[in-house]
Amino acid sequence: MFNFKGIRVIDCHIHIMGGADGIGILKKQKERYGYDKVNILSLEATGSLQNAKCLAFKLLSPGDYAFAGLSYKSDDDFLSQAKALYDLGFDGFKMIEGKPGPRKKIGIPLNAPVYDPFYSYCEENGIPVLLHAADPAVFWDESKAPSFAKESGWLYTDGTFLSKEEITQEVIGVLEKHKQLKLILAHFFFMSDDLKRAGDLLEEYPNLYYDITPGTEMYVDFAQDTAIARAFFEKYQDRIIFGTDNYDVDPQEEKEIKDVINSLMYSFLFDDKPFKAWDLELHGIGLSREFLEKILHKNFERITPLQGVDKAKVIDFIENALDHANKEEELKELSEIMALITEL
């Protein structure tokens, strides 16, 4: 679908919603877009049994990566959970805990001491953490928030959510305490409208990274001044990581949305010319091969040692998850996945 000029692409940011069919869709999608590897991110913290699905995906799609999520239902503390999950073969951790909704529901500041043993463990063992913190600024503004955000419950104006700056400060609190932590902030930390500040943070914290997973607003911001955006990408070529937020969509309409988004990212990185995505007037920065190699795979590979997974351990883990499934849907999905694995 795209001409990557022989450059391998790792998509560091995908998700799974369904069961066995979802795994099949994700594998086909990766092939269709021509990505060499993907990293599947668990949303366990939202209360669903995502670690089991993501670990199964890693087993069924050899060579791909999976980041685990912490559970807030488990009796085990975060450090014990992290050790067990890393020993199972997860390659890192995903935290959705900094998105305003989950942050409010969980009620624990990102820089709270209760997380410190977990962050320290990741820090000491060189394990990356990919954190979704905050959201686009317009989600705090009723008149400017897009309708999809309102429909998804992502309008944060009723006074019960933290502000964007409060969440940003919690992240800075984590970085201050854990300077060696390899922290990837998802969606450019929603700072594409303030490249000065985004750059200052990268200067201050040498183990900080941004993924450039859309929010399309990011690419609208970058198009405001292509020269400045290109200069940023060139200066921080070692700190930027490619991701898409692809997930196991099947219905045609959703598929078309994903096609536009994936093609938007390609045009932005590879072409130095204007282009359109829906009604958005965007502009590429046409990076040179050396920079593309880093952003598309080298940076992620450098900070994320790929672990192996063991079939018997995965089966044990899913069996245990099945015991804890309390939604019928989840039980069905995990059983289907289990059947796929036992066929291996």
Ligand SMILES: [Zn+2]
């Ligand atoms: Zn995501």
